[in-house]
Amino acid sequence: MDPENLRSALAAAARRVLEDAAFVFTEEAAEPADESAWPETVSQVHLPFHGPVCGRFMLAASAGLGDTLAAEMLGAEPGSPESAEQAEDALREVLNMIAGVALEQVFGDQLWELSVGEVRRVPPAEHRASRHGADAWVHLDTEESDPIELAVYLDGASLR
Amino acid sequence: MGYNILIVDDSAVTRKVVRRAVAMTGLELNEVFEAQDGIEALAVLGENWVDLVFADLNMPRMSGTELVEKMAEDHLLDSIPVIVITSDRNQLRLAQLKSRGVRAHLNKPFRPEELREVMAQVLTNPNGDANGP
Secondary structure: OOHHHHHHHHHHHHHHHHHHHHOOOEEEOOOOOOHHHOOOOEEEEEEEEEOOOOEEEEEEEOHHHHHHHHHHHHOOOOOOHHHHHOHHHHHHHHHHHHHHHHHHHHHOOOOOEEOOOEEEEEOHHHHHHOOOOOOEEEEEEEOOOOEEEEEEEEOOOOOO | OOEEEEEEOOOHHHHHHHHHHHHOOOOOEEEEEEEOOHHHHHHHHHHOOOOEEEEOOOOOOOOHHHHHHHHHHOOOOOOOOEEEEEOOOOHHHHHHHHHHOOOEEEEOOOOHHHHHHHHHHHHHOOOOOOOOO
16 A cells, blocks of 8 residues: 555545535645644544554644534534534534545445544644654645644554 | 425534535425434434435444334335435445435535435435436
8 A cells, every 4th residue: 555645545535525515625735734833722533444454534623624614514604603513523524524535545445434533622732743653644724724634544554 | 295304414514414405405395304313313203204314324323224224124114215425435335225225325525416316316206226327
């Protein structure tokens, strides 16, 4: 398995899903975001998967971007009580969709089980540390310069 | 009299997205029910007449696959069509679900017009695969 293939498939899947599901347009950045690009708390969604290869996906975004995603998906105003309440659910659902597209792109028509995504709120330094051990890492910037980072961690089958 | 629709998904956001897309179809609706897993869905089906079910697959407590199995056992699939809406793109799994009686599937993310087309085909054609050729 080519790590660059995994990374580019994850980036393409993320950009497509964000556009199609939430009208959020992104560009891929060459470098990961530094800690100052993040608010005090980073929302990480972790989504385990099981199949021919096992591991987990991770999506990181600000709570504000979660609110934006929820507002677009719900047809609500950003910052409204409804979008704020559903911000983490929107992040979970977006990662679920990205995982489905990326797994098909990389591994073809194989059987997978996706678990239910879990949200963790972590400080930027802890988020930065989560790059260690990732088999693929993608950094995207929205048009409003909000960072979105995605990673894949494979169990017992490191690509490096 | 309009259609009664049941939307089954553990994501409140997705339930709302499907509800909005259903409202945009122009089909006459009576009531739109929501359930966050298969167990809640079976409770709704036990108490209400439902014309069409939209079901996610990946849900806690009772998955969409288990819901379809239970509906097949109870002969509910004979009269209530199910459309699966899922991030799971595996063709074998989708074929297995259709062999059990699922009428169609939509991949997430979907466009409202895709939902409208599949929903209209399922409701107007009581037999056959609405995704078929």
